[in-house]
Amino acid sequence: MTRWMTLTLVLVVGLAGALTPPSVAAQETVRIGFFAPLTGFAAADGASAKHSAEIALEEINAAGGLRGKRVELVIYDDRHDSKEAVALATKLVERDNVVGVVSGSYSMPSRVTSPIYAKAGLPMVVAYAVHPDVTKAGPCVFRNGFLGQVEGAAGAEAAVKLSKAKRIAVLTIDNDFGRVASKAFIERAKKLGAEILSEQVYPLGEKEFGPYLTKLKDQPIDLIYHTSYYNEGSQIARKAREFGIRAAMEGTEGIDSPKFLELAGPAAEGVTFTTNFNRDDLSPAVQGFLRKFKAKVGVEADMVGASTYDAMKILARGITEGGTDAKAICAALTNLRDFQGITGKISRFVQGEIMKPVQIQVVRDGKFRSFGVIDNPEVITPPAQ
Amino acid sequence: MLFLLQVVNGLTVGSLYALMALGLTMVYGVLRVLHIAHGAVFTLGAYGGLWAYWLTGSFWAALLGATAVAVGAGLAMERWVYYPLLAKPPIAALIASIGVFIGLEEVYRIVAGPQPYSFDVGLALPDLRAGAFALTGPQLLVALVTGASLIALWLFLTRTALGLALRATSQDREMAGTCGMNVRRVVALTFAIGSALAGVAGMLVGIYYNSVSPTMGSVVAYKGLAIIVLGGLGSIPGTVLGGLVVGVVETLLISLVEFPLPRDAWAFLAMIVVFLVRPQGLLGR
Numbered sequence: 001m002t003r004w005m006t007l008t009l010v011l012v013v014g015l016a017g018a019l020t021p022p023s024v025a026a027q028e029t030v031r032i033g034f035f036a037p038l039t040g041f042a043a044a045d046g047a048s049a050k051h052s053a054e055i056a057l058e059e060i061n062a063a064g065g066l067r068g069k070r071v072e073l074v075i076y077d078d079r080h081d082s083k084e085a086v087a088l089a090t091k092l093v094e095r096d097n098v099v100g101v102v103s104g105s106y107s108m109p110s111r112v113t114s115p116i117y118a119k120a121g122l123p124m125v126v127a128y129a130v131h132p133d134v135t136k137a138g139p140c141v142f143r144n145g146f147l148g149q150v151e152g153a154a155g156a157e158a159a160v161k162l163s164k165a166k167r168i169a170v171l172t173i174d175n176d177f178g179r180v181a182s183k184a185f186i187e188r189a190k191k192l193g194a195e196i197l198s199e200q201v202y203p204l205g206e207k208e209f210g211p212y213l214t215k216l217k218d219q220p221i222d223l224i225y226h227t228s229y230y231n232e233g234s235q236i237a238r239k240a241r242e243f244g245i246r247a248a249m250e251g252t253e254g255i256d257s258p259k260f261l262e263l264a265g266p267a268a269e270g271v272t273f274t275t276n277f278n279r280d281d282l283s284p285a286v287q288g289f290l291r292k293f294k295a296k297v298g299v300e301a302d303m304v305g306a307s308t309y310d311a312m313k314i315l316a317r318g319i320t321e322g323g324t325d326a327k328a329i330c331a332a333l334t335n336l337r338d339f340q341g342i343t344g345k346i347s348r349f350v351q352g353e354i355m356k357p358v359q360i361q362v363v364r365d366g367k368f369r370s371f372g373v374i375d376n377p378e379v380i381t382p383p384a385q
Numbered sequence: 386m387l388f389l390l391q392v393v394n395g396l397t398v399g400s401l402y403a404l405m406a407l408g409l410t411m412v413y414g415v416l417r418v419l420h421i422a423h424g425a426v427f428t429l430g431a432y433g434g435l436w437a438y439w440l441t442g443s444f445w446a447a448l449l450g451a452t453a454v455a456v457g458a459g460l461a462m463e464r465w466v467y468y469p470l471l472a473k474p475p476i477a478a479l480i481a482s483i484g485v486f487i488g489l490e491e492v493y494r495i496v497a498g499p500q501p502y503s504f505d506v507g508l509a510l511p512d513l514r515a516g517a518f519a520l521t522g523p524q525l526l527v528a529l530v531t532g533a534s535l536i537a538l539w540l541f542l543t544r545t546a547l548g549l550a551l552r553a554t555s556q557d558r559e560m561a562g563t564c565g566m567n568v569r570r571v572v573a574l575t576f577a578i579g580s581a582l583a584g585v586a587g588m589l590v591g592i593y594y595n596s597v598s599p600t601m602g603s604v605v606a607y608k609g610l611a612i613i614v615l616g617g618l619g620s621i622p623g624t625v626l627g628g629l630v631v632g633v634v635e636t637l638l639i640s641l642v643e644f645p646l647p648r649d650a651w652a653f654l655a656m657i658v659v660f661l662v663r664p665q666g667l668l669g670r
Contacts (some may be wrong), residue, residue, distance in 0.1 A: 264501075
């Protein structure tokens, strides 16, 4: 009888031990949650985000971790599916003992999960998702990417002041980001004295730009501004070249990808765009990231990767200053000043939105090069919400 | 002149639509089945062409590769999906076809990756210009390939015994069998020809947009239906006409209406109108 009782006791203790390792492990490590679309149509961006988060993690641990503790990433695949994102957000909150979360995902998964993290009091840093609602979930959601308003207005500054465009045509992709960015572009460009000769809207996924560009063919246009992703942006560039349109072209961070260069081919040459990542920045941090990414993944780094790397480093700074207490991390990030990331120097966060210069890049000899920087505070200060 | 240029844009897109949809209408003709998986054959043609081009660097080898893999896939579907389901109600074949289409799309995604590949064959055809009118090199390529495919198909259907058998089977399968035709072989032949056209179309679309991706066939799978209904189910000239009409109408509406109604919507509006007004389609019997 006693033998059975002993055995039962051993089993119960053993089971209890087996079921509660995270709390024990949490003593020695700091865990950071991470999600990105690792499979599905957005998997290319998801992979870029994940590799970059891992590069940041390796650097943090090589430098002795955070507050003397090793850092661990808990990585999940949201498949760009809202249901999946919600399920794994619940896991991160309930089970994984993370001190903060980095989103390496698009707007939709980030937007449905930010309220969950906000409610649980977990700090969240969003790498590049653009939807305005993402940061509205609570005071502890921070975004490393630009709002559409900022990118559009900065695009207008670049078009009028750097590219000297006076007569502009605008091609807008029919989604939230495209409409907001184009609206801000048009407002700012008019204010700077440029004339908008044409405004056209096209659906996401459009392949055939013949009808849109035929209309622009014989107009005296200096520059075509398009909000697009690399699939649409490369078709616009190719078709314009096919039609012999000589106007300059300017896009947004949506085309900041090696795939744009590949799909547009020679038509990419001379295209400028707004983004946050300047590959010509010779600082050791930027060049080191470019080198490590190329060595790890085999392709050139893009805006998505660089933004995710910075999102990791921003959260790490919060933990360094605030420890593992969520409120202290939030306070540290809210009070962050002049943080040097590889996507630029962050002046501060305004209601979770970033304030830093907008980079203008240009395609030259099949490579992304620096074309200029927009740091006019009137343009880059995030609008109050 | 602007109008004329837009018509040229529309005819270019329209001839791609026609090439994509021909296989659909031919299969419908002989089996009375909506061959949704035709979209997957189209995509496979694009990948096959790209692969052959990587191996050989030759446009003609790529065309051969695209045709070969597409024909192989079409015949396999006929043998292992449609033939076993022939005795079942048509809904079974339709559902199986949708399943094959979705499954293959995922296979392409797993094997080739979700990102698009560029398909640049370096084929620099000259622009044809007459005053303000211009037919660009890529548009000329589409016109030439589509024209050649359609002429070959027409010669086959009207000048050969097999072509006659195909048309006979399309009109009445049982009667054709009773008259001593090998219906089974004619059905396989229909799949082979329709799939070859889809393979050529896939490769042509890949080159024209310099982009090959796993989901590129979805436009065939859904818009192809609207086109063959518009033209008249089973009618080959009707499908060509339907493709061209949809291409031109879409293009003109985009250029005239300043409203971003997805271009795909127009084809389906046309399909609904056809069902209401002329259910047999433009050239249907």
